[in-house]
Amino acid sequence: MIKTAMADYHKLTCIKFVPRSSSDQDYLYFNNGNTGCWSSVGRVGGRQEINLQSGGCMTKKGTVEHEMMHALGFLHEQNRADRDKYIQVNYNNIQSGRENNFEKAKKEYADAMGVTYDYRSVMHYSPNSFSKNNQPTIEAKVSVIP
Template sequence: MQPYAIQVKYSIVAKINADTDDESIDLSEMGEAIYGNPDLETTGALVDAHGEESMQNPEELGTYFEGDILIPMRFREDTRNGLLALSTRWPGGVVPYEIKGTFTPQELDNIHHAFNEYHTKTCIRFKKRTVERDYISIVNGKSGCWSSIGRLGGRQEVNLQSPNCLRTYGTPIHELMHALGFLHEQNRYERDDYVKVLSENVKPGMMANFEKSSARTHSAFGIGYDYASVMHYSNTSFSKNGKPTLQVLRNHPDARQLGQRRGFSPSDIRKINLMYKCKI
């Protein structure tokens, strides 16, 4: 077993050995910052006030780790030493789900459109839960747009606050990619070769959201940095004054798509298919 792996009471972390090591997702660098409770006050109010004309995406407004990554405290309490170091992938790329929120027909259409994007372009399959123990529960509490990373074990929520987390199907795609095990593009270890963080424009206390991951914890499966990724934040994310917090450093045609939420980029699709060994 790897030294950073943690034993847990239920099935939050799979046993790491030669056969299962590539099914694990290392969350150890995130530390205690990934734990918390849904924020019904600050984040909920910010997302409620989010206008369609905003340059930011609603998932960039949260008080959570990197804005929209949250592992609820009950998972911390399930660990024996208080630190969740790993999550796992969904076996066979099948993600059982339930929809528990009170969504409008249009919002439900956007959720199902997001599912269909996965079904059409990857081998991931979202299927209605019957008796499966591990599953996602899609809700719309007044706590913003957020998800955990990977499969934690048991019921885990993906929160899509109505209406602003569901104005397009790009935000559901983004949060579901987190649930599959993917992190943000702008936090890749080689990020500084592609974008510069303009710290003078970042809200006080929010610079931690721009910390880089190590190559060990942020595998891109050999796919290069992707300005057009649905997992990349916009150039004004966490801005205190409306000015850019991310400056593109390369003259690349995809740079103008920074923070897009129209759907997958070609590289997003390749990464999903590589992580889940899709044969399509």
């Protein structure tokens, strides 16, 4: 699944992933630890881990692409500073301790640079992400065409 995700980047973007050489000090390291799907946001220097737990993380190419985007410096779409124009975050439905996944980023830290809000971005959470009661945690303020 990792190679398939990388192939998509190569085909659809200007990003190219190359094998690590012995002289490379900074590199991505794909791990399948049992701690879920995660990556640091942006370059950390040295070995940069992208954790893709076997099972859940490796069943969807979009999940792999999502974590790779974090490593490249991308935040979640629903964390954009201008997100309140596009979505309603229902904090009452969010699992305790998971609220940080829905915090707005400061514009000076994460400027969208005029790019339109993308409900279908691989970086956008699904409507019921981290729901404690099966009710939506994220609702679109405008109709999204299927």
